[in-house]
Amino acid sequence: MTEFTRISKRIGSIAESATLKVDAKAKALQAAGRPVISYAAGEPDFATPMHIVEAASRAVLDPKNHRYTPAIGLPDLREAIAQKTLTDSGTQITAAQVVVTNGGKQAVYQAFATLLDPGDEVLMPTPFWTTYPEAIRLAGGVPVEVFAGADQGYRVTVEQLEAARTPRSKVLLFVSPSNPTGAVFSHEETEAIGRWAFEHGMWVVTDEIYQNLVYDGQKAVSITEAVPELTDRTIMVNGVAKTYAMTGWRLGWMAGPLDAMKAAGNLQSHLTSNVSNISQRAAIAALTGPQDEVFAMREAFDRRRKIAVSELRKIDGWNAPMPEGAFYVYSDVSALLGREWGGNKINTSLELCDYILDAAEVALVPGEAFGPSGYVRMSYALGDEQLLEGIQRLQKLFG
Ligand SMILES: Cc1ncc(COP(=O)(O)O)c(C=O)c1O
Numbered sequence: 001m002t003e004f005t006r007i008s009k010r011i012g013s014i015a016e017s018a019t020l021k022v023d024a025k026a027k028a029l030q031a032a033g034r035p036v037i038s039y040a041a042g043e044p045d046f047a048t049p050m051h052i053v054e055a056a057s058r059a060v061l062d063p064k065n066h067r068y069t070p071a072i073g074l075p076d077l078r079e080a081i082a083q084k085t086l087t088d089s090g091t092q093i094t095a096a097q098v099v100v101t102n103g104g105k106q107a108v109y110q111a112f113a114t115l116l117d118p119g120d121e122v123l124m125p126t127p128f129w130t131t132y133p134e135a136i137r138l139a140g141g142v143p144v145e146v147f148a149g150a151d152q153g154y155r156v157t158v159e160q161l162e163a164a165r166t167p168r169s170k171v172l173l174f175v176s177p178s179n180p181t182g183a184v185f186s187h188e189e190t191e192a193i194g195r196w197a198f199e200h201g202m203w204v205v206t207d208e209i210y211q212n213l214v215y216d217g218q219k220a221v222s223i224t225e226a227v228p229e230l231t232d233r234t235i236m237v238n239g240v241a242k243t244y245a246m247t248g249w250r251l252g253w254m255a256g257p258l259d260a261m262k263a264a265g266n267l268q269s270h271l272t273s274n275v276s277n278i279s280q281r282a283a284i285a286a287l288t289g290p291q292d293e294v295f296a297m298r299e300a301f302d303r304r305r306k307i308a309v310s311e312l313r314k315i316d317g318w319n320a321p322m323p324e325g326a327f328y329v330y331s332d333v334s335a336l337l338g339r340e341w342g343g344n345k346i347n348t349s350l351e352l353c354d355y356i357l358d359a360a361e362v363a364l365v366p367g368e369a370f371g372p373s374g375y376v377r378m379s380y381a382l383g384d385e386q387l388l389e390g391i392q393r394l395q396k397l398f399g
Contacts, residue, residue, distance in 0.1 A: 010138065011138075013137070014134050014137075014138065015134065017130055017131065018130050018365065018366075018368070018369030019040060019041070019042060019130055019365050019369055019377075022038075022040040022353070022363055022364075022365050022366075022369075023038060023040040023041045023363070025357070025363070026038035026040055026357070026363035029357075029361070034361055035361055036357070036361045036362070036363060037361065037362050037363070037382075037386050037389060037390035037393070038362075038363040038382075039362070039363060039364050039365075039377075039378040039379050039380070039382070039390060040363045040364065040365050040379065041379055041381070042179060042327075042328075042379055042381075043241070043242075043245075043247040043381060044242065044245040044247070044297060044301075044327070044381050045381050045382050045383060046245040046293075046297050046300075047245065048244060048245050048246050048249070048282075049244065049245070049286075049289075049293040051285055051289050051290065052244060052246070052282050052285045052286045052289065053282070054285075055281055055282055055284070055285030055289075056249075056278050056279070056281060056282040056285075058281075059277065059278045059281035059282070060278050065277035065278060065281065066277075067277075068273060068274060069274045069277055069280075070274060071265060071268050071269040071272075071273045071274050072098070072099045072100060072261075072265040072268065072269075072274075073098065073099065073100025073253070073274065073275065073280060074100070074274075074277065074280045074281075074284070075095060076284055077100055077280045077283055077284050077287075078095035078096075078098040078100065078253075079095045080283075080284050080287040080288050081095070081098045081100070081238075081253050081255065081287065082094055082095045082097070082098060082255075083287070083288075084238075084287050085098075085236065085238075085255055088208075088211055088212065088222075089208060089211070089222035089224065089225060089236060089238075090221075090222055090224075090225030091222055091224040091225055091228070091231060091236070093231075093255050096258060096261070097255050097256060097257065097258060097261050098253055098254070098255045098261070099253060099254050099255075099261055099264050099265050099268060100251070100252075100253045100274075100275050100280060100283075101239075101251075101252045101253055101254060101268065101272075101275065102250045102251070102252070102272055102275050103239055103241060103250045103251065103252045104207065104209045104237050104238060104239035104241065104252035104253075105131060105252070106252065106268075106272065107237040107238075107239070107252045107253060107254035108131060108132065108135050108205075108207065108237055109135045109138065109139070110254060110264045110267055110268060111205045111235040111237060111254055111256075111264070112135050112136050112138075112139040112141060112171070112205065113138075113139045113264075113267060114235070114260050114263050114264045114267065115139075115170065115171055115203050115205070115235070115260070116136065116139040116140055116141035116170065116171070117140060118140035118141075119140070119141075119142060119168060120140070120141045120142070120168060120170040120171070121141065121142045121143075121144050121166060121168040121169045121170060121171075122136045122141050122142070122143050122144065122169075122170070122171040122172075122173055122205075123144050123146055123161055123164055123165065123169055123171070123172045123173065123202075124136070124143045124144060124145055124146065124173045125146050125148060125156045125173065125174070125175065125178075126145040126146060126147045126148070126370070126371040126372070127147075127154065127178075127180050127181055127330065127367065127370035127371040127372075127375065128143075128145070128173070128175075128370055128371060129175065129178075129179045129180065129207070129370070130369050130370060132173060141170075141171070142168070144164050144169070145371060146160050146161055146164045147160075147371060147372065148160065149332065150319055150321050150330075150331075150332040150375075153183055153321065154178065154181035154183040154321070154330065155183050155185055155189060156193075157189075158192050158193055158196045161193065161196060162196065165200065169200075169202060170202065170203055171202060171203045171204070171205055172193070172197045172202050172203070172204050172205075173204075173205050173206075173207070174190075174193065174194075174197075174204055174205070174206045174207075174223050175206070175207045176190065176206075176208075176220055176221075176325070177210040177211070177213060177214060177220055177323075177324065177325025177326040178210075178325075178326065179209075179210065179326055179328060180328050180330050180365070180369075180370045180377040181323065181328065181330040182305075182323020182324060182325050182326045182327075182328045182329065182330060183323065183324065183325070184214055184218055184220055184324040184325040185221070186221075187221045187226060190221045190222075190223055190226040190227075191221075191226035191227055193223065194223045194224075194226050194227030194230050195227055197223075197227075197230060197233075198227055198229050198230050198233070201233075202233070203233045203234070203235070204223055204230055204233060204234040204235070205234075205235050205237065206222065206223050206224070206234060206235070206236050206237065207237045207238075208220070208222060208236055208237065208238045209237065209238055209239050209241065209242055209252070210242055210325055210326040211238070211243075212242075212243040212294060212298070213242060213243065213298055213301060213325055213326055213327060214324060214325040215298075215301075215302045215305060215324060215325065216324065218324055218325070220325060222236070224236070231257070232257050233257070234256060234257075235254055235255070235256035235260060235264075236254065236255045236256060237252065237253075237254055238252065238253055238254075238255070239251060239252030239253060240252070240282075240283050240286050240287070242326075242327075243286075243294055244286040244294065245297060246282070246283075246286065249279040249282055249283070250275065250276070250279060251275055251279045251280065251282070251283045301327050301380065301381065303384070304327075304380040304381075304382075304384060304387050305322070305323060305327070305329070305380055307380075307384065307387060307388060307391075308320075308329050308378060308380045308387060308391065309321075309322050309323075309329055311388065311391040311392070311395070312329065312331060312378075312391060312394070314395055315394060315395055315398050315399075316335075316398065317333070317335035317336045317398070318331055318333060318335075318336065318394075318398070319331055319332040319333070319334075319335065327379055327380050327381040328377050328378065328379050328380070329377075329378045329380060330375055330376075330377050330378075331375060331376050331378070332374060332375055333349055333352060333374065333375065333376055334374040334375075336352060336398065337349070337352065337373075337374065341355055341359075341398075342355055342358075342359050348366070348368065348373040348374075349366040349367040349368060349373045349374055349375055349376055350366040350368045350373065352366065352376065353365070353366040353376060356394065356397065359397055360390075360393040360394060360396070360397045361393070362390045362393050362394060364376045364377065364378055365377040
């Protein structure tokens with residue numbers, strides 16, 4: 001008789017999202033009355049701007065939004081996304097090249113499912129967002145880690161990518177600004193990597209969800225803007241979650257060449273069909289309405305970024321590079337490891353984060369969630385007072 005595993009090997013091997021796990025633990029402790037400060041979640045603490053909420057509330061009263069709509073998204077929204085892609089990503093596409101998804105996360109899954117056959121390799125700059133390797137493996141692909149540490153600003157080079165390339169390398173993952181590091185590639189770096197990918201006939205999956213959260217007057221340059229020839233082999237992933245404080249609305253998208261978008265749309269037509277029409281109408285208001293609140297939120301993040309880094313740098317052995325984008329500080333804490341803290345020898349960033357949560361009631365995500373040990377991620381998307389208090393607890397703990 002055939003031996004079946006109870007849960008399929010494919011799904012059984014997926015790890016729980018480490019960031020959500022730390023955040024859930026912090027929330028459980030808070031619910032039990034503990035004064036835990038959590039830097040774990042990857043979401044803005046602001047409310048969604050009111051004109052977006054009002055558009056959604058009008059949409060909910062309109063019966064035409066109570067029905068199925070095209071699986072790949074409302075034409076008006078896809079038009080607005082094509083316009084945003086031109087404005088913010090410097091890349092001309094048509095509405096037909098857009099598939100609206102349930103958050104950027106679904107777009108990430110569908111991008112890899114659309115491009116990968118079993119054994120195809122994806123060059124994955126590391127530290128990486130925790131979902132990427134799971135999405136790649138689920139699609140049958142092989143994630144290949146290409147590591148860049150704090151010493152190189154967490155930005156991989158063409159030489160490193162070339163050293164990792166094999167005849168099975170089909171896709172390059174390119175994320176700028178990066179989660180978890182906040183690193184932003186310069187125009188020259190982006191162009192060099194894009195040219196290299198183009199010369200080797202590779203596909204690019206580029207995740208641009210943090211493109212509007214860049215500081216110091218910098219701009220996140222899209223790989224297709226730097227190397228327009230790549231547009232025919234690039235899937236762009238994006239969404240409203242981070243820019244418009246809309247994480248709960250579940251609205252993202254993918255954009256790319258027509259054949260890939262047709263295939264991804266076919267997949268989505270069997271998987272989820274259309275995203276909630278209410279969220280789609282809200283997204284139209286977000287993309288086409290006033291952007292002043294986006295600027296105000298970015299200013300607040302910028303202020304918190306500077307507070308977080310300058311306070312963290314007061315801790316001996318805590319190496320906090322200044323992030324240029326997103327809302328994370330990714331610190332190299334290797335100097336704190338291999339030492340005794342709280343009476344126990346602590347060897348990994350996982351153990352360090354457990355110790356910090358127990359001893360200081362501060363939740364941070366260990367580097368193991370994003371690649372090698374030795375790092376911790378702090379999200380600074382929380383109120384100024386809490387932000388400061390949590391770091392002061394760290395200063396006391398390691399002082
Ligand atoms: C790098 C990156 N891409 C995509 C997403 C997906 O965002 P959402 O599914 O909420 O749109 C996230 C969310 O944390 C992210 O950090």
